Amino acid sequence: MNRxxxxxxxxxxxxxxxxxxxxxxxxxxxxxxxxxxxAFSARxxxxxxxxxxxxxxxxxxxxxxCANVCPAGAISRVSGRVYVEQSLxxxxxxxxxxxxxxxxxxxxxxxxxxALKCDLCGHREDGPACVAACPTQAxxxxxxxxxxxxSGERRLRTALAIQTGxxxxxxxxxxxxxxxTSSARIFTPASIFSGSxx
Numbered sequence: 547m548n549r550x551x552x553x554x555x556x557x558x559x560x561x562x563x564x565x566x567x568x569x570x571x572x573x574x575x576x577x578x579x580x581x582x583x584x585a586f587s588a589r590x591x592x593x594x595x596x597x598x599x600x601x602x603x604x605x606x607x608x609x610x611x612c613a614n615v616c617p618a619g620a621i622s623r624v625s626g627r628v629y630v631e632q633s634l635x636x637x638x639x640x641x642x643x644x645x646x647x648x649x650x651x652x653x654x655x656x657x658x659x660x661a662l663k664c665d666l667c668g669h670r671e672d673g674p675a676c677v678a679a680c681p682t683q684a685x686x687x688x689x690x691x692x693x694x695x696x697s698g699e700r701r702l703r704t705a706l707a708i709q710t711g712x713x714x715x716x717x718x719x720x721x722x723x724x725x726x727t728s729s730a731r732i733f734t735p736a737s738i739f740s741g742s743x744x
Contacts, residue, residue: 547690548606549626549666551590551674557684560599562592567679571667587653589664590676601676601685604628604649604664612641612650612663620661626690627666635661 565588590603613621620634637659650663667674
């Protein structure tokens, strides 16, 4: 399963520090003073709409539409991420059209046409630069283990809500200690099919 970056819009303040960190991380001279508008090519974008702000980036899809449509085979899965081999990119923009998140841009650089998307900062030992730089910790690199843990918590909360008939239950993460088992019922195969619980 691929890793990906997730943004918490409740924590995002729209400062664009993640964009700057991304650009600096991907340039030869990793210095903010070397940035220029022409060379500012972030692989994460802060989106603002009214009072709402969040960061958008590649989700490193398991069945990545961008990789599926690339006629040059420039996009593939490498080490738990969806990666663009720039030397193969022909700049056709098919990946831009296929991406459901709008997380790929194609631009002309000094090295020719390049498709730019999040590469999870594969060149950094400390992981994605945007995650490390976010002053409000609104970005998080989701790993397969963490995703499975969260899914398990949600399955448990859903099962408890169904069992108790609670249709208004908040599905935000909760700790196991917060659960009440006083109303738990024991189900047997017979009671499941007959509709009763003991």
